[in-house]
Amino acid sequence: MKRDTRDMVTYPVNPIGVVRSTLRTRRDAPRQGCEGAPEAWLEVAPAVAKGLEGIAAGDEIIVITWFHRARRDVLEVHPRWDKRIPLTGVFATRSPDRPNPLGLHRVRVLEIAGDRLRVGPIEAIDGTPVVDLKPVLPGAADS
Amino acid sequence: MKRDTRDMVTYPVNPIGVVRSTLRTRRDAPRQGCEGAPEAWLEVAPAVAKGLEGIAAGDEIIVITWFHRARRDVLEVHPRWDKRIPLTGVFATRSPDRPNPLGLHRVRVLEIAGDRLRVGPIEAIDGTPVVDLKPVLPGAADS
Numbered sequence: 555m556k557r558d559t560r561d562m563v564t565y566p567v568n569p570i571g572v573v574r575s576t577l578r579t580r581r582d583a584p585r586q587g588c589e590g591a592p593e594a595w596l597e598v599a600p601a602v603a604k605g606l607e608g609i610a611a612g613d614e615i616i617v618i619t620w621f622h623r624a625r626r627d628v629l630e631v632h633p634r635w636d637k638r639i640p641l642t643g644v645f646a647t648r649s650p651d652r653p654n655p656l657g658l659h660r661v662r663v664l665e666i667a668g669d670r671l672r673v674g675p676i677e678a679i680d681g682t683p684v685v686d687l688k689p690v691l692p693g694a695a696d697s
Numbered sequence: 698m699k700r701d702t703r704d705m706v707t708y709p710v711n712p713i714g715v716v717r718s719t720l721r722t723r724r725d726a727p728r729q730g731c732e733g734a735p736e737a738w739l740e741v742a743p744a745v746a747k748g749l750e751g752i753a754a755g756d757e758i759i760v761i762t763w764f765h766r767a768r769r770d771v772l773e774v775h776p777r778w779d780k781r782i783p784l785t786g787v788f789a790t791r792s793p794d795r796p797n798p799l800g801l802h803r804v805r806v807l808e809i810a811g812d813r814l815r816v817g818p819i820e821a822i823d824g825t826p827v828v829d830l831k832p833v834l835p836g837a838a839d840s
Contacts, residue, residue, distance in 0.1 A: 563712075564709045564710065565709070565712075565826070565828075566707045566708070566710070567707065567710050567797050568707050568796060569706075570788075570797065604772040604773060605772040605786040605787045605788040606786050607773065607784075607785060607786035607789065608785040608786045608788075608789030608790070609788060618799055629745060629748040630748070642750060643752065644748045645713075645751075645829070645831070646748075646749070646750065646751030646832055647751070648832065648834065653745050653748070653829075654710050654711065654713065654828045656828065656829050658761075658831060685797045685799065686788070686796075686797050687788035688790075688801060689790065691791065
């Protein structure tokens with residue numbers, strides 16, 4: 555594969571906040587956000603809280619998390635941890651175990667209290683780092 | 698803000714591939730993927746190519762990129778680079794300039810050739826690192 559050296563560097567992700575949830579372990583987490591996940595608070599770091607300006611209660615947003623408990627050396631999984639389903643490449647699944655364990659969570663903003671957002675439903679466990687927030691763009695190809 | 702030390706660490710993102718596109722500069726890129734963005738090839742690193750197993754031509758996937766040319770110290774922008782629109786927090790926009798410059802691109806897989814995927818439309822410039830691929834889950838809350 556041709557790649558110039560610029561593409562090979564590693565980039566540091568600095569969490570912008572953290573999930574505060576009643577989900578304490580990966581085993582507690584439902585398999586998809588729509589299957590009974592709870593609400594949670596997102597605590598956003600004061601240093602970047604200005605970036606929240608324009609988000610309102612009622613909005614749908616995409617929360618990008620870093621699954622800090624995930625295994626990064628996994629390339630194939632049984633989807634939904636169901637051994638009856640054949641091994642599948644992680645990029646064809648939403649497994650948290652993957653080379654860069656990013657999680658995408660489309661949620662509703664339920665409440666804003668200073669630098670904290672109450673959102674839901676979200677299947678991330680307590681302490682999961684939040685690395686980005688993005689609006690859902692109605693009709694856009696990339697939401 | 699109460700955060701334990703675990704949340705404060707920095708995580709290294711290792712690109713899994715790179716975008717090969719006719720878009721050469723940020724100025725070339727359309728403002729949203731749906732506004733005339735071209736197709737592109739995603740070159741996936743051989744070391745993680747096994748993770749592609751299960752992706753097929755015709756699938757819709759979400760490509761997560763790292764906007765390596767972005768400014769990470771920006772917290773407010775004029776959406777769509779339109780100075781007539783008031784300054785807005787970056788987390789309420791899709792600006793590439795943001796603390797962790799992750800890009801979300803919902804695209805169609807048009808062709809698979811070994812470790813390369815032809816996808817579109819996608820508004821990332823040539824050389825943009827790819828950090829994750831995920832399936833679009835019909836009806837799921839997090840797609």
